[in-house]
Amino acid sequence: MGRDAGQGTSRTREADAGQTGRNIQARRLPQRRRSVPVQDSLGRGLVDLRISVTDRCNLRCPYCMPKELFGPDHAYLARSDLLSFEELARVARVFADLGVRKIRLTGGEPLLRRDLEHLVEKLASIDGIEDIAMTTNGMLLAAKARRLADAGLNRVTVSLDSLDDEVFAKMNGTGAAVARVLAGIDAAESSGLSPIKVNCVVKRNVNESSILEMARHFHGTGHILRFIEYMDVGTTNGWRLADVVPAGEILSLVDTELPLAPIDDEHRSGVATRYRYRDGGGEIGVIASVTSPFCATCTRARLSAEGMLFTCLFASDGFDLKTPVRSGATSRELERTILDIWARRADRYSEIRSACPAVIHGETTTGDSVSEHGRDVPCAGQAPPPTAVVLGHPRREMSYLGG
Numbered sequence: 001m002g003r004d005a006g007q008g009t010s011r012t013r014e015a016d017a018g019q020t021g022r023n024i025q026a027r028r029l030p031q032r033r034r035s036v037p038v039q040d041s042l043g044r045g046l047v048d049l050r051i052s053v054t055d056r057c058n059l060r061c062p063y064c065m066p067k068e069l070f071g072p073d074h075a076y077l078a079r080s081d082l083l084s085f086e087e088l089a090r091v092a093r094v095f096a097d098l099g100v101r102k103i104r105l106t107g108g109e110p111l112l113r114r115d116l117e118h119l120v121e122k123l124a125s126i127d128g129i130e131d132i133a134m135t136t137n138g139m140l141l142a143a144k145a146r147r148l149a150d151a152g153l154n155r156v157t158v159s160l161d162s163l164d165d166e167v168f169a170k171m172n173g174t175g176a177a178v179a180r181v182l183a184g185i186d187a188a189e190s191s192g193l194s195p196i197k198v199n200c201v202v203k204r205n206v207n208e209s210s211i212l213e214m215a216r217h218f219h220g221t222g223h224i225l226r227f228i229e230y231m232d233v234g235t236t237n238g239w240r241l242a243d244v245v246p247a248g249e250i251l252s253l254v255d256t257e258l259p260l261a262p263i264d265d266e267h268r269s270g271v272a273t274r275y276r277y278r279d280g281g282g283e284i285g286v287i288a289s290v291t292s293p294f295c296a297t298c299t300r301a302r303l304s305a306e307g308m309l310f311t312c313l314f315a316s317d318g319f320d321l322k323t324p325v326r327s328g329a330t331s332r333e334l335e336r337t338i339l340d341i342w343a344r345r346a347d348r349y350s351e352i353r354s355a356c357p358a359v360i361h362g363e364t365t366t367g368d369s370v371s372e373h374g375r376d377v378p379c380a381g382q383a384p385p386p387t388a389v390v391l392g393h394p395r396r397e398m399s400y401l402g403g
Contacts, residue, residue, distance in 0.1 A: 038098050040311075040345035047299035049100045051088060053116065054108040054305050059137050060173030061161075063201055063230055067173045081306045085115075087325050089122035091303060094334045096128040100301070104133045104157075108305070111140040117151035124152025133157065135199070139176060141184030149191040156188045157197040162210035163217055171207055185223065196223045199287075202245045203230045211245075215254045219281040226272050226285040232314070232353070247288035251275065254284065271298075293350035301342070309338070312347035 038046040055077050060067035083091070092103060103123055110116060123132055131154050138158040145156075160181050161171035169175045188196055200207075200214055211227065218225040227250045230243055254260060258281065263274040271294055272285035288294075302310040307322025319341050324334060 040342050045299045046342050048102045049095045050104045050106055050302045052106050052305045053110050053113040056112050057109040058139055077306055083307045085119040092123055093126050094331050096126050102131045106135045109137055110134055111136055111144055117147045120151040120153045138181035138184035142187040145187040145191040149193050156193045158185055159199045161200050162207045163213050167207050167210055198223055198225045201228045204243045204245050208245050211253055215258055224283045228287040229290045231289050244290050246291045247286035289350045293354050295348040295351045311345040314349035
């Protein structure tokens, strides 16, 4: 399992004299801030680092790791290819020196990386890091929530696509039961890993019937439910635009029973558009990468488990950081490498896809065009986007990059 002994709203828990991970919270003060903020070619900063600690998962969700393609014989990364916890912490420290304040651990399923709390403790000791979160499917969370909290993890986001076991089984590809995820959520809450966010990917004619049931269940719990439009991450999930349930449709459905009001989020830095229940029952959100892209405000860098740096969730290619790390590069040299990569970043895939979805997925042959490597590509009569569309290059899978 690639094991290694040595993988919203920020919140600092009260220090506990017997728990060193929590005491570290008080030391999270930046020692060195850059006088000039790090920005990419479109003026977007570098604030968030998502670290994938494994490419393995114990579920086979069709939108991420369809079981037909990720079977028992699938070749995962070798243990020697994974960055060690020490290497991951070293890279994270360089990112912190560049201004990163938030770290999220992802996978695959991050809890499959043995002794993940050891990495959390290392990350929690880095000056300048204000928030450490983790995205998990919740299958192993009940047994590990307390250790992670004691090590310094602040909060978790749990994936749950339905409360109906039959529907959930279709969405997770393994027959895993809803009760196990709910037990993980309860354990996370009792361990102080809150506010807890619950992510629900919605796919047309599969689990859209679960939208209201999910909203009812988490209404008033203090947990933040977020519905996610089905996205074309990677190239193995058979994505079609017709399978997307637009965020507007989701919100209208919830609003009919549980009236909503938008939350004024002037300084939005996350990906969700936030709403509150008018009756005071908490918060709900939608992540609308397809119908309302947020490329313009994306401040996320992604580090794969084998040390490849990606500047977009929909990327085809990454930048190798493992080689310089293992070849003795100094922290200053790593900093310069990352700065150069970020300065050249111009990713805006979702904006381009929304302007011309048929071009991205090769579904049209007539109409207007966009330029791709010096040649015109048809755009089905839609207004061409202002930047080139990169076609013909397989995008990396979500299980590799981390969602």
